[in-house]
Amino acid sequence: MNTADHRALPKPFQYVLLVLISALACGLGYAVLSLPDQAIELKGLVEANLEASGVRNPVTAVLLNFRAYDTLLEMAVLLLALIGVWSLGATPMRRGADPGPVLSALVHGLVPMMILVAGYLLWAGAHAPGGAFQAGAVLAASGVLLLLTGKRLTARLTGRPLRIALLAGLGAFITIGVIVMPAGGMFLQYPPSHADGLILFIEATATLSIGAILTALFLGGRTVSGGER
Amino acid sequence: MFFALYALTGIGLFVLGLYSLIVQAHLIRKIIALNIMGSGVFLVLVGLGGRTSSAVPDPVPQAMVLTGIVVAIAATALALTLILRVQAETGRTDLPEHTSEH
Numbered sequence: 001m002n003t004a005d006h007r008a009l010p011k012p013f014q015y016v017l018l019v020l021i022s023a024l025a026c027g028l029g030y031a032v033l034s035l036p037d038q039a040i041e042l043k044g045l046v047e048a049n050l051e052a053s054g055v056r057n058p059v060t061a062v063l064l065n066f067r068a069y070d071t072l073l074e075m076a077v078l079l080l081a082l083i084g085v086w087s088l089g090a091t092p093m094r095r096g097a098d099p100g101p102v103l104s105a106l107v108h109g110l111v112p113m114m115i116l117v118a119g120y121l122l123w124a125g126a127h128a129p130g131g132a133f134q135a136g137a138v139l140a141a142s143g144v145l146l147l148l149t150g151k152r153l154t155a156r157l158t159g160r161p162l163r164i165a166l167l168a169g170l171g172a173f174i175t176i177g178v179i180v181m182p183a184g185g186m187f188l189q190y191p192p193s194h195a196d197g198l199i200l201f202i203e204a205t206a207t208l209s210i211g212a213i214l215t216a217l218f219l220g221g222r223t224v225s226g227g228e229r
Numbered sequence: 230m231f232f233a234l235y236a237l238t239g240i241g242l243f244v245l246g247l248y249s250l251i252v253q254a255h256l257i258r259k260i261i262a263l264n265i266m267g268s269g270v271f272l273v274l275v276g277l278g279g280r281t282s283s284a285v286p287d288p289v290p291q292a293m294v295l296t297g298i299v300v301a302i303a304a305t306a307l308a309l310t311l312i313l314r315v316q317a318e319t320g321r322t323d324l325p326e327h328t329s330e331h
Contacts, residue, residue: 009252017251025244032236032273039280042289058288059295067292074296081303085310133299210299217306220313 054195056127063131064199068188072177075170075206078213082166085220099149107149114142122207126196132169132203136210143215166216169209173202235276243269254323256312260305267301 009017046058046066053061063071099107118135125131176198177188190198246266250259271294278290316322 014252017248021244021248024247025240028240028243029237032240032277033233035277035280037280038282039277039287041281041287043281043285043287046288059291062288062292063295067289070293070296074299077300078303081307084307088310088314131295133295214302214306217303220306220310 052192052195054190054192054197054199055125057125057129057131059129060125060131060199064202065190065195068173068177071206072170072173072188075173075209078210079166079170082213082216085217104149107145111142111146114138114145118142118207118211122203125203126200132206133210135203135207136214139207139211140214140218143211144218147215147219162212162216165208165212167209169202169206172205176202232276232279235279236273239269239272239274239276241269242266242272245269256315256322256324257309260308260312263308264301264305267297271297 043058046062049066050056050058050061053065055061055064118138121130121135121138122132123130125134176190180190180198181187183191243266246262246264246269249262250266253259253262274290274294274297275286278287281287312322
């Protein structure tokens with residue numbers, strides 16, 4: 001196909017499509033504008049039970065306590081995506097450009113800072129905006145920076161240690177969910193007296209796993225091929 | 230009514246993405262379009278979460294959006310790897326127009 005030809009549809013169809021999509025936009029816009037000014041609030045419910053959740057940040061309370069099952073499945077989705085990427089086989093390794101002394105020095109300074117920021121975000125998630133996913137994203141960004149400057153895990157670390165890091169978050173989540181069952185009676189129903197510690201532990205392992213999974217997703221099929229430095 | 234501004238912007242992003250998803254042939258453009266559609270949905274959710282009696286927004290839609298962002302990232306990474314694979318197999322970055330069975 002001609003590289004200049006980005007558009008697959010012939011012109012008349014594009015105009016028809018434009019009309020259809022505009023109609024959809026008007027319909028959706030009308031639906032939003034006709035909503036009542038006051039939603040059925042879940043905020044009150046969250047605030048009423050915030051005391052028992054173990055954290056003071058309502059978003060973290062929803063993520064890690066009230067709707068913890070969603071977050072558990074979300075970790076599973078991340079892992080599934082990585083398995084999907086790895087099952088597509090090894091993609092050809094492209095040699096990156098030489099990072100040069102400035103970028104290398106910058107990364108050496110930045111990465112410890114980013115790990116520190118990730119730790120702070122994880123801790124802050126209990127009472128302020130922050131939490132495992134934000135911290136994991138920062139951690140993954142430092143991993144991607146390291147990869148871009150040509151750093152690779154040694155062969156000793158790519159085997160079992162990497163897989164443990166990838167699985168730790170989901171594993172800890174499920175383990176704690178099952179352990180609390182005799183006390184609370186339900187899967188993932190933390191006893192309120194220990195909720196803060198359990199949530200912090202789940203978040204800490206989840207941060208590690210999210211960082212590792214996102215970095216591995218960036219690397220794609222290039223970790224399984226082996227034989228790289 | 231302030232929430233409507235965010236929600237309407239989200240709808241705008243959603244339909245822009247939907248149009249590009251259909252019109253563009255290049256697979257990476259389709260993935261970018263899908264991501265823009267997703268961002269539109271997130272904006273609608275967060276915007277509608279502001280319809281509360283007080284100034285504090287509803288935390289439940291925010292937590293749902295946070296979950297959605299992570300799933301979107303995972304799906305995008307998988308899709309990009311699929312494109313690399315398609316390109317390695319066929320040398321093309323778009324899908325064939327007609328699937329003839331030889």
